[in-house]
Amino acid sequence: MPGRSITDQSVSKNLSKPPLSEPPIRQRRKQTRPQELLDAALALFVEKGFAATRTEEVAHAAGVSKGTLYLYYPSKEDLFKAVVRQNLVNLITEGLEVLAHFEGSSSDLLCHLMNTWWERVGSTPAAGIHKIVLSEVRNFPELATFYAAEVMEPADRLFSGAVRRGIDSGEFRPVPVHEVAHALMAPMIFLALHRHSFGACSPPCGNPDLDPRALIDTHLDLALRGLQVRQPGAHSAP
Amino acid sequence: MPGRSITDQSVSKNLSKPPLSEPPIRQRRKQTRPQELLDAALALFVEKGFAATRTEEVAHAAGVSKGTLYLYYPSKEDLFKAVVRQNLVNLITEGLEVLAHFEGSSSDLLCHLMNTWWERVGSTPAAGIHKIVLSEVRNFPELATFYAAEVMEPADRLFSGAVRRGIDSGEFRPVPVHEVAHALMAPMIFLALHRHSFGACSPPCGNPDLDPRALIDTHLDLALRGLQVRQPGAHSAP
């Protein structure tokens, strides 16, 4: 008979497609539907990946029927793009706002940036978008340019701008700003990536004792010291 | 009997479905078949993801027919697991080779570790399994513990061991070793991840001017300074 080739039951709950029970009551909610669908789609895409998520699941999770989804988004792909787009816009807005009106030392700026990012993005479902995009860009080439232009470029501008600010004010020593920006962002995003992959296992695997806050603090401490202007007499490693 | 596993395949119109051209018809030895299939599968899984890779593509890339693939691997899922497992072993081997009994300063050790990792793993196709695993663990939970135990834990042991070695010798200031290890590895892995997603676009998007070597150097410079024992009279930021 047809069916799953994996008889091993250990493949468990992630693969068991939900029975999609309890027929939803007909409700008119044209205004809120798109958001509900987007939220449901984000959660499912992050959890299972794009291809492994069925449109019917998304619709059901949003409390509507299969057909209703297509009333709002003409295809699964468009839904995907809308998810990325909407959550990306938030990211961009966040960063740009912070970048614009900050007063205080550049160390404080970086510190604020990191903590805010964690609170507003890293610790929310939106962080999962990085995972989806990372996984799917090859299948959606146009998404790549879009994401690069709308997310990666602004993010780089944000962080390298903050570093440059510190250098210009004499607070930081001169360093290649783009490379440092990468080094600053990577541990954060990587953490988010893991929380949405390994971190979701039960029991959570990976580094279970790796507390996000502790990680951010340590990372920040390390980076800021690394950026600091050298005291006279100090030696750098090769 | 037939049947779909886990995921579907409708990645739709964007996916330029290659016509499966140029079959490499050179005579293969039966002994090397599994390896050739594994290599082909690795490349394709990394490039397109698990669901978007067709078994026929894998077989064709390995120079055999669809049916032959199933002579060696009972299902696409099994093939996938074999790919991950085999490359994991390689990864571990790499890591352990590097470790050994290093002599010299801990700064030099970290420097050596990073450069070696990049040469032997980060810049090779093998780095792609990071991407697959990250993308698919949620669909293959059983791989999570395996990967955590065989890759992440050893890697953490490697880097946090190096850091601890420096602290013990008085070369580094006291820091939380696991967090620092994460901060050290993340930019490297993140870079590798991007090379297998955005970096593969044409034209390459992301930060095209981000040279791996420059990044590693800068990252290392930043981290080692951050680890260095403080000069008398210096103040840390926040």
Added chain:
Amino acid sequence: MPGRSITDQSVSKNLSKPPLSEPPIRQRRKQTRPQELLDAALALFVEKGFAATRTEEVAHAAGVSKGTLYLYYPSKEDLFKAVVRQNLVNLITEGLEVLAHFEGSSSDLLCHLMNTWWERVGSTPAAGIHKIVLSEVRNFPELATFYAAEVMEPADRLFSGAVRRGIDSGEFRPVPVHEVAHALMAPMIFLALHRHSFGACSPPCGNPDLDPRALIDTHLDLALRGLQVRQPGAHSAP
């Protein structure tokens, strides 16, 4: 409850699915709704066929909403039958009006019949129901007997009656009347059929230089000569 009828709708990519633009919002009287729906449906069924016509298109073309259509016709099939039935009645009325008590030669009668049919039926949208019925009888067998009894039989009666009239009066030579009636009607109907299929292409294909009037004249000329009593000494072909 929902449900598909008979046919599906996947006429796919070629069908330029019109965006349902320009809704005619003039206030309609409830009394005329059924007629307006029928008119819209006739036009669309003729143009695209039954299956490829969406109920929403019909409703939109009639200036009402999808739901309203179902207030008047319980299903798409019922709408279709109503369209055929109503236009059949028109068709018959046309024919019977023409017949009546014609005075003059039978040649003149045939000439008058053909020209009138073309003016009143062949060149009007009503001719399109020939096309629908022809295309869909197999899917709607119940329409067959109806159409045969109400249209084909009277039409045959009309034309074979005219021919018999000519034979009886000695104007025409003796011929099998039903066969001749078919031969008389076919070119007219065939022309009408083509105008609703090929003739609607842009640029119009088929025989673009085939003028209906010229065709009718030629056809009539040919047929009447063929019907004429043979002159002494003439020989027939085969």
Added chain:
Amino acid sequence: MPGRSITDQSVSKNLSKPPLSEPPIRQRRKQTRPQELLDAALALFVEKGFAATRTEEVAHAAGVSKGTLYLYYPSKEDLFKAVVRQNLVNLITEGLEVLAHFEGSSSDLLCHLMNTWWERVGSTPAAGIHKIVLSEVRNFPELATFYAAEVMEPADRLFSGAVRRGIDSGEFRPVPVHEVAHALMAPMIFLALHRHSFGACSPPCGNPDLDPRALIDTHLDLALRGLQVRQPGAHSAP
């Protein structure tokens, strides 16, 4: 509950979708499959129309499974085109062959043409293609030009050529050849059209007593007399 809105059982067997029983035995027949699929598709398309025919029905009628159909034809639309194309090629070939090497009177030529057409086309399933094309050109605009160029134009050339031949030899009186060609072909094609629509009903409706052979004979007799050069002293109708 969902389902057919037509509770009337008289809609009967044409609509009852066959249960597709008796699972076919796996057989390799790569060579004959295309023809078998084309035959099955022709029969079903003619019987039910394009949209109302399910690909699975076609496959089943050809003795294969749904998937196999797609091994040979990439889409339902392509299958449709292949059907038209293959049967059209036959039509064209037939006509052209006859046209080229005929010796004898033009009356005999027309007689031969008609009878041959009936034997080789009109009385075979291929005649049903006219019905499909007539019904579907509006949905497949590119089919229109194709059909016009490959079928209608050659057919016109064939018949108008035969008529012109007769005129040139003095056998026929001068007439507009294209119009006459239409008048000659229409009753034949119309007959075929009816046989594949009304004629397929049970009991056959339309003009049940209209024998194809009698019709052709009568039509030919009428037309040839109409074409004949007038005897001295004869009068034409107005």
Added chain:
DNA sequence: CATGAATGAGACTTCATTCAT
């Protein structure tokens, strides 16, 4: 009566898997 958002059966199509050769 009218609307149009919502529903869900069902069509087309894909591709993992099987098996006759």
Added chain:
DNA sequence: TATGAATGAAGTCTCATTCAT
């Protein structure tokens, strides 16, 4: 063993029909 034609489960998407407003 190897092949590739054949299978059929399952997913995306459409649209006839319903019903809350």
